[in-house]
Amino acid sequence: MAVAPQTTVAPQPISDAIIRVRDITVEFGTTRVLDGLNLDVKRGEILGFVGPSGAGKSVLTRTIIGLVPKVAGHIEVFGVDLDKADTRQRRAVERRWGILFQQGALFSSLTVRQNIQFPVREYLNVSQRLLDEIMVAKLVMVGLKPEVADRFPSELSGGMIKRVALARALALDPELVFLDEPTSGLDPIGAGDFDELVRTLQRTLGLTVFMVTHDLDSLYTACDRIAVLGNGKIIAAGSIADMKASQHPWLRQYFNGKRARAVVS
Amino acid sequence: MNGDPTLERIAQGNGLALCAAGPWTAPFASLLEAIVSDAEKLAGSRPNIFIDVSQISRLDTFGAWLIERLRRSLTQGAAEAKIAGLSPNYATLVDEVRRVKTAPPDERPAVTITGMLAQVGRSVVNVSETFIGLIDMLGAVLAAAGRVFLRPRDFRLTSTVHHLEQVCWRAVPIIVLITFLIGCIISQQGIFHFRRFGADIFVVDMLGVLVLREIGVLLVAIMVAGRSGSAYTAELGSMKMREEIDALRTMGFDPIEVLILPRLLALVIAMPILAFLGAMAALYGGGLVAWLYGGVDPEAFLLRLRDAISIDHFIVGIIKAPVMAAVIGIVACVEGLAVQGSAESLGAHTTASVVKGIFFVIVMDGVFAIFFAAIGI
Numbered sequence: 197m198a199v200a201p202q203t204t205v206a207p208q209p210i211s212d213a214i215i216r217v218r219d220i221t222v223e224f225g226t227t228r229v230l231d232g233l234n235l236d237v238k239r240g241e242i243l244g245f246v247g248p249s250g251a252g253k254s255v256l257t258r259t260i261i262g263l264v265p266k267v268a269g270h271i272e273v274f275g276v277d278l279d280k281a282d283t284r285q286r287r288a289v290e291r292r293w294g295i296l297f298q299q300g301a302l303f304s305s306l307t308v309r310q311n312i313q314f315p316v317r318e319y320l321n322v323s324q325r326l327l328d329e330i331m332v333a334k335l336v337m338v339g340l341k342p343e344v345a346d347r348f349p350s351e352l353s354g355g356m357i358k359r360v361a362l363a364r365a366l367a368l369d370p371e372l373v374f375l376d377e378p379t380s381g382l383d384p385i386g387a388g389d390f391d392e393l394v395r396t397l398q399r400t401l402g403l404t405v406f407m408v409t410h411d412l413d414s415l416y417t418a419c420d421r422i423a424v425l426g427n428g429k430i431i432a433a434g435s436i437a438d439m440k441a442s443q444h445p446w447l448r449q450y451f452n453g454k455r456a457r458a459v460v461s
Numbered sequence: 462m463n464g465d466p467t468l469e470r471i472a473q474g475n476g477l478a479l480c481a482a483g484p485w486t487a488p489f490a491s492l493l494e495a496i497v498s499d500a501e502k503l504a505g506s507r508p509n510i511f512i513d514v515s516q517i518s519r520l521d522t523f524g525a526w527l528i529e530r531l532r533r534s535l536t537q538g539a540a541e542a543k544i545a546g547l548s549p550n551y552a553t554l555v556d557e558v559r560r561v562k563t564a565p566p567d568e569r570p571a572v573t574i575t576g577m578l579a580q581v582g583r584s585v586v587n588v589s590e591t592f593i594g595l596i597d598m599l600g601a602v603l604a605a606a607g608r609v610f611l612r613p614r615d616f617r618l619t620s621t622v623h624h625l626e627q628v629c630w631r632a633v634p635i636i637v638l639i640t641f642l643i644g645c646i647i648s649q650q651g652i653f654h655f656r657r658f659g660a661d662i663f664v665v666d667m668l669g670v671l672v673l674r675e676i677g678v679l680l681v682a683i684m685v686a687g688r689s690g691s692a693y694t695a696e697l698g699s700m701k702m703r704e705e706i707d708a709l710r711t712m713g714f715d716p717i718e719v720l721i722l723p724r725l726l727a728l729v730i731a732m733p734i735l736a737f738l739g740a741m742a743a744l745y746g747g748g749l750v751a752w753l754y755g756g757v758d759p760e761a762f763l764l765r766l767r768d769a770i771s772i773d774h775f776i777v778g779i780i781k782a783p784v785m786a787a788v789i790g791i792v793a794c795v796e797g798l799a800v801q802g803s804a805e806s807l808g809a810h811t812t813a814s815v816v817k818g819i820f821f822v823i824v825m826d827g828v829f830a831i832f833f834a835a836i837g838i
Contacts, residue, residue, distance in 0.1 A: 291488075305805030321491040326527075333526050333561045350702075350802020369487045369521035400553040401521065 213272075214239045214372055214404045215260060220269035221428075222252070222259055229255050231428030232269070237372075242398055242405040244415045247425030248446065253408045254298070256425065257374055260406075261295060262286075273372070291319055294365030298376040300357040302349040308335075308360050309345040315367045334363040339393060355386045359393075366397065375407040379414055387411060391418040412451075424450075465489065466517075466524070468496045476509035479531070482516035485524025497527045501534040510535050515546025525551065526558045591817070598795045602725060605717040620723040628689040629731035636684055636735050637742040640672075643680060644743030645750045647671060652755035661755050665762055666769035668747040673774040677740035679826055682785040685732060686818035690793040693724055694814035697797025698807045706798070716798075725790040732786035733779055740778065773838050781829050788825055789818040 215237040222230040229252040237243050247253050258264040260271055262278060271278050276289050302311050312331045316322070322330075332342045338359040349357060358378060365373050378394070379387035391414050398405055409415065415422055416436060423433040424447060432442050440451045466483035479500060485493060503510065512532060517524070528544065535542035547555060609616045651664035697720065700706050706716050744766070751757040757765075796814035800807050 304803035316487075316490075320487060322494055326490070326494050326523075329526060329530065329561065330523060333522055333558050336560050337522070337557055348803060366522075369523060396553075400557055402550075 212239070213237060214274060215406065216272040217256075217260065218270050218272075220256070220259060220271065221267045222255055222264060223267050228428060230259065230266075233425075233429050235423060235430055235433075237404060237406055238421075239404055240398075240402060241420040242394065242407060242418055244419030244422045245406065245408045245425065246410065246415065246422060246450070249410075251425045252428065253425055254376055257376055257406070257408055261293070261374060291368060292370050293372040293374065294368065294370035295374045296358070296361050296365045296376060296378055298380070300349070300361035302357060302361055302364070304349050307346050307348055308352070311349070311360060312364050312367050315364070319368060330367070331363075334366055335360075337366070337397065338363045339389065354381050355383075355390075358382065358390065362393075366401070369401065370403070372404045372406065375405060375409075377408055377410065379409065379411045384413070387413060388417070394418050466493055466496070468500055470500075470503075475507060476511070477503065477507045478511055478513050479503075480513045480516060481528065482518070484519040485517050485527070486519050486521045487523045490523045493524060493527050497531050500531055504535050511543040511545050513546045514544055514551075515548070517551075520551045520554060522554070522558065525554045526561065529555065529558045529561070594795045594799075595791055598721075598791050601717045602721060602791065605715060605722050609718060609722065615718065617719065617723045620719075621726050624724050624727035625730060627692070628685070628727055629734055632685070632688060632731070632735060633738060635688070636681055636739050639684065640677060640680060640739035641742040641746040643676065644668065644672060644746030644748075647676070647743070648747035648750040649754055652751060652757075656755075662757060662761070662765055664747075664751060664755065665757070665765040668744065668751075669766050669770040670774055672740050672743040672747065673770060673778045675778070675826070677743055678736045678778045678781050678785065679822065681732065681736045681739040681782070682789065682822040683819050685728070685735065685786065686789045686793075686822060687815055689728060689731075690789045690818040691811050691815050693790065693793035694797040694800075694811045695807065697721075697794060698800030698810055701798060701800045702802060702807065721790075721794045724794065725787065728786040728790040729783045732782040736779055736782040740775075777829075777833055777838055781826065784829075785822050785825055788821045792818045792821060 213236040215235070217233060217235040220230050220233045221228065233256065235256075245253055245256070255264055259266050260273070273289055274292060276285055278286065278289070281289065302308075303314065306314065309328070309331055312334055313327045316327055316330060331345065335342055335345065340356065340359050340363070344352065344356065344360070349360070352360065358381075362373075362375075362378070365375075375394070379390050382390060391411075394405060394407070395418050397403055407414065407419065419436070421434065422436060422439055424431050424439070424444075426444075426446055431444055432439060432447060436451075439447055442448065442451075464483070466481070466485050466489050469480040469482070471478045471480060483489075512528060512535075514520075514528060532542045532544055544555065648664055648668055651667050652661055655661055655664050697706070700720070706720070709716050709719060748757075748759060748762045751762055752759055793814045796810040796817070800810045
């Protein structure tokens with residue numbers, strides 16, 4: 197479905213980078229994981245973030261959202277410098293992003309319904325009726341039936357956990373979502389559906405998506421732009437065609453290897 | 462267009478236009494809900510109502526759903542409310558929320574008297590299940606112990622020693638400190654009251670009998686239930702939650718043999734040691750207070766102690782220790798394996814482990830008291 201660019205009402209005011217990462221250095225003990233890394237994420241795009249296992253993809257995500265302390269550098273999200281922001285500004289930023297953790301991180305003692313409603317209930321003063329309706333709307337959006345609402349996370353399959361976690365990440369209609377390996381552990385069909393879902397949501401809600409992934413299919417079908425992490429830096433960023441044209445050894449192996457050819461053909 | 466969302470009503474002939482404007486987004490959800498609930502009352506007032514959304518500056522799921530909800534409430538019979546001026550940007554979003562069909566099901570069952578009675582009944586039935594569970598575990602542990610006895614190579618010495626360090630060696634400071642203080646308190650209270658009869662010296666009898674027969678081992682058992690029983694439940698419970706126990710089983714290992722037997726054995730070895738140390742610390746504390754506060758010098762204290770207590774008192778106390786350890790350990794392991802998927806369940810079972818552990822320790826103590834009275838020790 198094509199979206200007409202800039203009709204009478206724009207979904208988002210178009211501006212440049214929604215996340216601006218400058219010279220980020222992160223160390224664990226004496227090992228330097230990120231070394232003066234720079235990265236921009238543009239508004240409205242789906243950025244795929246790849247790199248070898250253990251290169252620090254999740255570390256960068258966690259540094260941006262403030263779970264891992266950094267040694268140097270600064271991070272701006274929505275134009276707010278997170279180091280200089282006071283608690284209220286930080287809250288305001290946190291309200292505008294949603295995060296899908298690798299394992300879902302659903303609250304195990306709450307039902308699906310309560311998990312999705314939790315952020316809404318905390319931040320917005322709305323009736324139980326609207327809470328329930330929004331919860332069902334989110335479940336429908338992520339492709340689940342409303343019947344799962346009263347199940348506990350331990351009663352869900354892996355794919356359902358990811359979907360519920362995505363529904364929770366989207367509960368407050370954020371402008372930016374972080375997805376940490378959203379398709380890992382899903383079967384290829386489920387993973388394909390998930391990519392399609394992310395794409396659809398990005399179109400309907402005008403989301404910006406920061407997606408850490410290992411999944412070549414996701415990179416091909418869902419991502420607008422790809423950034424590659426290596427040696428603590430971004431070694432390449434651009435479209436899939438740029439990646440395939442790159443001469444970097446790891447990139448050549450990754451995008452022109454046996455599995456990549458299988459995906460393309 | 463100022464900051465807040467609005468919904469203006471404009472009459473057009475026999476129809477009515479509801480003009481939505483401003484940001485219809487999540488931060489304004491409570492305001493939007495009030496506006497929409499108000500507008501829903503217009504249903505049926507005019508034959509022809511439509512909702513004009515062309516002036517909306519921003520729309521998200523909240524706004525889209527509330528507009529859809531308004532459309533549905535205004536649609537009555539043949540008079541269908543329409544949405545006009547929808548930009549293609551938002552058409553997909555509105556289509557998406559249109560798929561929300563049924564009213565969501567009720568959250569929790571209502572609280573009824575029958576429901577409460579049923580809950581009581583279920584709890585009573587669960588009591589018998591607790592006993593069956595404990596006996597079940599005892600049997601499984603004995604069977605595993607038998608197997609290990611026949612094939613000593615399967616015995617997990619490293620694991621047992623590791624747990625012994627956790628539940629015995631590391632528990633020594635706190636156990637000694639607490640029993641020492643209790644000894645001091647018993648001695649001080651005894652002297653305070655006995656002095657009125659000039660019977661200061663009998664505080665030694667009381668201290669010796671009480672500490673060696675009852676208080677020492679009971680106190681240590683309660684400490685161990687709180688300290689090590691809870692740890693066992695939490696460890697096994699989180700292993701259960703992460704399917705580690707299932708993983709062990711599929712690799713052909715018996716979780717009872719690998720996880721529970723070493724833990725139980727460590728506890729059964731640790732308890733008599735801790736009970737002995739605890740009793741000594743209590744006697745020392747009691748003696749110290751008797752000397753400093755009651756003026757009973759150490760020599761007199763020891764002489765009196767030798768007269769007052771026999772080895773029987775000590776044996777009666779110490780023989781209870783391994784039995785209590787086994788009870789605490791079995792309760793802790795049963796509770797640990799009963800943990801379900803949620804963090805709440807882990808908390809509930811850890812609590813249950815400590816509460817039941819202490820309860821059974823006291824019950825066992827009573828049973829022992831009756832038994833020793835019957836055989837005349």
